[in-house]
Amino acid sequence: MSRSVLLKTFGVLIVGALIFLPLTLNRYGIYIMSLWAIMTIAAMGLNLTLGYAGQVSLAQGAFVGLGAYTVAIMMSAGFGFWLPLLIAIVITFAVGWLLGYPALRVQHHYLAFVTLAFSTLVFLVFRNEEWLTKGIYGIMGFKRPSAFGVSFQKPIEFYYFTLGALALASAFMAWLVRSPWGRAFVALRENPVRALSLGVDTRRYTLMAFAIGSAMGGFSGALYAPLVEFVDPTPFTLALSLNLLMMVIVGGSGFFFGPFLGAAIGVLLPEWLRFAHGWYLTIYALFVMILLIKTPTGILGIIENMIAARKTRAASAARAAASAGLDKV
C-alpha cells in the first residue's frame, strides 16, 4: 500500500474517532475532549509564532485569558456569544500587534522576556481591576452559545461546537501556511538574514505571525469561557503560557499536526499518569527534557527522522545495488 493511501486512511480513522468516540464517553470524557480541542487551537497559534516564524512567545496564556474575559464580560452585559467572539479575536490581534511592534526591534530572546513581563502584567490587571473583571471572584452566569436555533448547552453538543471551531481554525492555518505568507514565515525562521536580502520585510511578517498567533489564542479563550462557565484570573498565569509552549515543543514545533499531538499529551497526561499521584508533573518535565535532548523537533520530529532514515537507507541500498551492477560492466 502506498504511503499516501496509508496516511489518508489513518487521517479518516482519526477524524472518525473524533466524531464518534465522544458518543461512548461519559460527561468527563467529553469535557476533556472539548478542552483538548480548545487547547489545540491555542497551541496552533503559538506554533505559528514559534514553529513557523521562529519567535518565542511566553504570552499565549495571557491572550487566551484576554479572549475569555472579553467574552465573559460582554456576555454578562447582555450580548450573545457571536459578537463577543468577534471582538475577542479583534482585540487579541490588535494587542498582539501593539506588543510585538516595539518588542521585535530587539533580538529574539528578548521577545521572550517582554512576553513574560506582559503575561504577568495582564494577570495583575485581571486580578486587580475588580470593576471590570470582578477581580479574584470571577465572572459566572453566562450561558453556552446557540446558533440558528441549535443550542450547544449540553456537553456533547458543546463538544461538536468546539470540534467545528477546531476544524475552522485548522483550515485557516492550512491555507495560511500554504500561502505566500506562509512561505515567507518559513523563510524567516530558516535564515532571517537571507530573507532580508531577498527583499522579505522580516519585521512586518514576524509581526503578522505573532499577531495572528495571538488572535488564535484569543479565539481559543473565547471558547474556554463557555466551556468552564466561569472565568477568573487563576488559570491565566505564566504557567498556562509555559504549558502551551511545552505542548507545541513536545508535539513538534513547525509541524502542522504538532499542536494536535502536543495538546493531546498535555491535556491527557494527568489522566494517564494518575497512578503516579503527585509525581506526574515531575515525570512530564523529565519526559520533556529527555525528548528535547534527543531532538528539539518534538515527537513528530522523531517520526520524521525515522522516516527519513529509512528512506536514506533504502536509497543507499538501491544505490549500492545499482552501482554493484555498474561495476560488472
Next chain:
Amino acid sequence: MMNFINLILSGLATGAIYALVAIGFTLLWQTSQTINFAQGEFVMVPAFFVLAALNLGMPLPIALLVGLALSMLVLGVLFKNLLVDPMLRHGVLPLAICTMALSIFLKETVKEVYSAEASPFPSFLPEGNLIVFGATISIQSVSIFVFAICAVLALQAFLARTSTGRQMQATAQNPYVAKLLGVPVKRMIMYTFLINAALVALASFLISPVYLAKFSAGETLGLAAFIAAIVGGFNQIRGAIVGGLLLGIVDNLAAAYISTQYRGAVPLFLLIAVILFRPQGLMGRAEERTV
C-alpha cells in the same frame, strides 16, 4: 524620612540577593549561551540539601558545606554534562525551553520528596538589629548585603586579575579564538557552571532564613534575576549588580508610594522600558550582530 531610609535599606538588602542570582545568570549566558530559566529553582534547591544534611544529624557548618558541595555537583557538573552539553548543539532556544522543563522538574521533585510546606531554615548569622542612619535594620539584612557585595568583588577580582579568570573572559568573548590560543575552553565553561552553582548556594543560605525553604521560593526570585540581569546589562557582570540593587529599591519604593496591588508590575515596566530604549542594559555594551 525614616521610612524612606528604611525602604532604601531593605531594598538594598533584597537587591543584593537579586544581584547574586543575576550574576550567575549573566555568567552562564556569556560563556555558554545558556539562558537558564531554572535559575530561581537553583536558588531554592541548595537549602533543601542543607535541610537533608541537618536531618541526618550534621551540625550546621558541616551541613552548609555539604549543601554547597552538592549544589556544585548537581547544579554545576550534572547540569552542564547531562543537560547543557547535549542541548547546545540544538541551539539556544531549545536549551532555554529545556531549562523551563528543568525548573518544573526541580520544583515538583522537591515538593514530593520533601514537603509542600515551608520549612524554617537556620541562620548562620546573628539575630538582632542595628541602627543605621537612624533607622533600625536587622543584622541579617546588613550581612546579606555585605556578603553579596564581597562575593561580587571577589568574582570581579578573580576574573580580572587571575590567569584563569582572564581565560574565562576570553572564552566568553570568543570561544573559537580562545581555543586557537590554547585556552582549555571546555574546562573554562565548566568553571562558570561551578561558580554559578556556588553563587546560588550562597544566595540560598542567605535568604532561606527569611524567605523560608519552600518548593515555590524560586518563582519570584527567578523572574527578578532575569529582570535584574537585563536591566543592568546582559553582557556585563557589573550590570547585574546595578540591576539587582536598582530593582530591589524600585520595587520597595513603588509598593510604598504607588500601589501594593501593582507592585509586581513596576519591575516589568522597568524591563520593558530598558528593552525598548536601551536594549543592552544600563551598563551593557551594545551587542554586535553576528551574521
Next chain:
Amino acid sequence: MKLFAATLLVSAAFVAPALAQTNAPIKIINVGELSGPGATVGTNFKNSADLAVAEINAKGGILGRKIEIVHFDTQTNPGVARALVQKAIDENPYAIMGPGYSGSVKVSAPLAAQAGIAQVMGGEAAELTQLGFNTLFRTSFGQQSSMPKIAKYIAENLKAKNVAVIWVNNDFGKGGRDMVTKELTARGVKVTADISTEAGQADFAADVVKAKSGNPDAIFIYLNEEESARALRELKRQGVTVPLVGETTLIGQKVIELAGDAANGARGHIGLTVDAPNDNLKAYGKKFQEKYNYIPDHNGIKGYLGVYMIKAATEKMGKVDQKGLPDALKGLTILAAKEPGILMDLTIDKNGDLDRDSFLAFVENGKQVVKETLPKMSK
C-alpha cells in the same frame, strides 16, 4: 430435602448481593489543590482526610463499612476543578470533599447540586453558602461569621477609630478583607490603609511603612501562615506597637514557630486551633504530627472534621444513603463527647454554614493563650 436445598440456594442468591453490598466500601472522592499555588492548602486537607479515614476504618468504618478515599488534583485551576468534580460525579461516590479554593468551589458546586451529591468543602468565601446550592457544606466558619466577631472586638474592646488592613491578594484574603472592611465601616471605624500583598511575598518593609503612615490604632492582618510570620517580624523591626489583630492564620502554632517572639502580643479570633483548651484538638494535632512530621494548618483541621461530619450524618440516618446525605447534614448537631473526631460541638445550619464555639486568643511568651470563649450563635 431437595426443596430445602433449593430454598437455601435461592435465599443465598438473594442474600449474597446484599452481603456484597454491605461489605462494599463507601467511596469518598476528594477534589483538591495538590499542585499549583494552592498546594499547601490542598495537601493539608488531603493529609488530614487520610488520617481521619484511617482512624475510622481502624474502628470498623461507618456502619460496618470501610471508607475508601480517592484524591484528584485540581492544580488550583477552576477549569480543571470543574472537570474533576464532573469526573467524580460520573463515578457515583457517596460524597465529594473539597475543593479548598472558593473559585474552584463556585464552579463545581452547581454540578454537585444537580447530581444531588453532598459536597463537604474548605472554601471560606462568604458568598458560597448564599448561592443556593443545597448540597454544599462548609468545614469552617464562613467569613461572614468570623469577620463580624473580629470587627466587634476591634471597635468595642480596642476602641480603635482607625485601622490598617493588610491582606493577601487571593480569594481567601480578598474575601476576608471585603467582609472586615464592611463590618468595620458599619461600626464607625475608619480603614486608613488598605494594603494588598502577594502570596509568597518575602519583603514586607513597604507594606509596614504604608500601614504606619495612617497612624492606625490597630492593624488587621489577614495573610497565609508563612507571610504572617514575615509580616510580624517586619512590624517588630520597624517598632510598631499598636495591637495586631487577625485570625487563625495570624496566631496559629505554625506562625508562632516561624515568627519567634515577633508574634508576642498578636491576638485574634480563632475557630480552630490545635492549641485550644480542647483535648480533642490537641490530640488531633499530635496524631497529625506523628504521621506527617509537621504541624497542620487550619486547612488540615477542615479536612479532618469533614470526614467525621459525613460519618456522623450517616450514622444519624442509620443507613448509607447517598441521596439522603445532604438532608441528613442540614440542621445536624454533632457533640464532641459522642464523636471526638468532630473536635468541637458543631451545628450545621440549613445553608451549609457551621455554628460553633470560637475563641479570642493572645500570643504570650511564644504560646497561644485563650482569653475568652465566644459561644455559638444559637446558644
